[in-house]
Amino acid sequence: MKRENASAVFAMLARGREPPAVSYPAIDILKGLSMLLIWYVHFAWAWHDASWTALFRFSWYILDFFGPSMFVVLSIVGNMAGHQAAIDGGRKPGLSRRKVIKASFLFAYGECINAFFLWRLGWFHLSGWNVITTIALFSLLLPYMLRLRPRTRLAIVLAIFVLYYPLATLVSGSLASRGITPDNLDINTFTDPVVTIYWFFFCQAMMTPLFPWIAVPLLVSVVFERLVRASAAKEPGPVRRELRRLLLAGIALVAAGVCLGLYPIIDFNAGAMEELFVPGVLFTYPFDTGIVAFLVRHVPQYLCFNIGCAAVLFAIISYAHEAMPKLRAVHTGITSFGKLSLTAYLVSHVGLLIPLDIPIELFFSIFLPILVASVAVVHIWVTRWGTVGSLEWLLGLYTNAAIYGLEYTENRRRERTALKHQNGGDVNLVPAQSS
Numbered sequence: 001m002k003r004e005n006a007s008a009v010f011a012m013l014a015r016g017r018e019p020p021a022v023s024y025p026a027i028d029i030l031k032g033l034s035m036l037l038i039w040y041v042h043f044a045w046a047w048h049d050a051s052w053t054a055l056f057r058f059s060w061y062i063l064d065f066f067g068p069s070m071f072v073v074l075s076i077v078g079n080m081a082g083h084q085a086a087i088d089g090g091r092k093p094g095l096s097r098r099k100v101i102k103a104s105f106l107f108a109y110g111e112c113i114n115a116f117f118l119w120r121l122g123w124f125h126l127s128g129w130n131v132i133t134t135i136a137l138f139s140l141l142l143p144y145m146l147r148l149r150p151r152t153r154l155a156i157v158l159a160i161f162v163l164y165y166p167l168a169t170l171v172s173g174s175l176a177s178r179g180i181t182p183d184n185l186d187i188n189t190f191t192d193p194v195v196t197i198y199w200f201f202f203c204q205a206m207m208t209p210l211f212p213w214i215a216v217p218l219l220v221s222v223v224f225e226r227l228v229r230a231s232a233a234k235e236p237g238p239v240r241r242e243l244r245r246l247l248l249a250g251i252a253l254v255a256a257g258v259c260l261g262l263y264p265i266i267d268f269n270a271g272a273m274e275e276l277f278v279p280g281v282l283f284t285y286p287f288d289t290g291i292v293a294f295l296v297r298h299v300p301q302y303l304c305f306n307i308g309c310a311a312v313l314f315a316i317i318s319y320a321h322e323a324m325p326k327l328r329a330v331h332t333g334i335t336s337f338g339k340l341s342l343t344a345y346l347v348s349h350v351g352l353l354i355p356l357d358i359p360i361e362l363f364f365s366i367f368l369p370i371l372v373a374s375v376a377v378v379h380i381w382v383t384r385w386g387t388v389g390s391l392e393w394l395l396g397l398y399t400n401a402a403i404y405g406l407e408y409t410e411n412r413r414r415e416r417t418a419l420k421h422q423n424g425g426d427v428n429l430v431p432a433q434s435s
Contacts, residue, residue: 024081024231025328026317027074030310031338035345036371037066043351043367052360055283057275061295068131068207069216069306071341075135076220077228077314079142084232094143101402105395106136109342116349122187127200132345134208138217145217150225153218160215161300167211171198172268183270204268204298212300216307223249223311240322247315253308261294261301268296282360333375336382342391344378 041060048056079099086093110133111126118125129137145153174194175181182205189195201211227246230238264287267273276285294301321327337344358366387393 025321026314027078028335028338029317030070030074030313031341032334034066034070035337035341037063039348039371042348046351047356047358047363049357049359051281053275053278054280054285057272058285061291065306065309070310071131072135072216073220073307073310076138076217077224079139080224080228083143083146084228088232097403098399099139101399103136103139105398106132120186124190128206129209130207142217146221150222153222157215157219160212164212164300168202171202209298216303219307236322243315243319246311250308250311250315253304257294257301257305257308262292264290265293265296266290333379336379337375339382340378340390340392
């Protein structure tokens with residue numbers, strides 16, 4: 001291949017991601033806000049001392065709607081927009097080659113995170129579900145979920161939520177009778193088939209266990225479906241009407257999660273409860289019966305509450321941009337942090353590599369300058385450097401290169417087939433002159 005041709009190919013491969021089918025400013029803003037809170041949680045997790053252990057854990061509970069659930073919801077909405085664009089463009093909505101390749105990149109990224117945190121489980125860390133691997137899986141399943149009628153999706157969600165407590169209690173109780181908990185799982189315990197079932201579907205120590213998180217794309221697709229269709233039509237009137245409906249739906253989900261989850265329970269994560277009950281200088285948790293259910297990860301009330309919060313914030317931010325179009329041109333450090341959320345999420349784990357025991361005043365005096373400087377660097381990275389070298393840029397390069405390689409291979413195969421037919425079935429095996 002000639003040098004100028006190679007340069008053109010590389011420029012094509014490195015052009016980055018394709019623009020989204022529908023631009024939702026709320027997605028990057030909410031991702032950016034979420035990333036600020038995730039940085040706080042990761043750094044405070046590794047750097048807090050006993051004087052504010054309970055305060056840190058309580059703040060994690062009340063801010064967790066900005067955590068994994070927010071990213072899953074926003075990813076689903078973005079994938080729904082692409083699905084609707086395919087329908088409006090006359091294309092068959094389904095698993096495109098590009099989507100499968102992007103999912104493979106995310107699976108590899110998520111596996112790197114699993115290998116870091118779950119290395120003691122041997123090859124079983126390949127099946128660990130974190131927010132990245134979950135987003136990858138849901139991007140593959142969503143086209144098939146959208147083929148179901150909204151009522152069917154809601155019925156499945158209801159069944160999952162109703163069955164969650166009985167099934168989770170049954171499996172967890174069976175493990176407890178064997179002396180096995182999420183904290184002492186190791187490679188040897190997987191010889192027990194109940195452990196394997198628990199690990200693949202119910203493990204509350206995971207970030208996003210499949211049961212009941214599989215209900216999230218089903219419920220989110222119902223809540224956001226009408227807005228996505230209206231946005232694809234690009235008519236302000238219907239969009240604003242659907243944003244108001246989305247706001248009401250979000251409020252209803254928040255109310256349902258809170259009202260049905262006001263009773264206290266002990267978190268499945270025993271370590272979280274231990275931290276919450278540690279007496280502190282600034283804050284001591286006043287109750288010994290547990291934490292309200294809608295703040296406990298993975299339970300149905302938690303998912304309803306978090307999805308509702310995401311819908312409310314999405315509707316408010318989107319409505320502001322619809323009412324004031326000039327806001328669309330405003331690009332802040334928060335937006336940039338959201339655009340490079342994959343990269344920012346990876347860097348947020350740096351705090352875990354440098355464990356410290358420091359009081360809260362010293363923590364924020366160190367952490368806040370680090371956070372402000374990181375946001376500024378990411379903003380420059382996006383606005384001046386074109387995100388080159390980021391994980392998002394690598395995702396685009398990887399996807400484009402894989403598609404180019406597949407298309408090149410297919411074209412060469414077609415050329416050989418055509419040449420074979422032209423020669424009456426005989427193929428010229430003399431190698432072509434190299435350029």
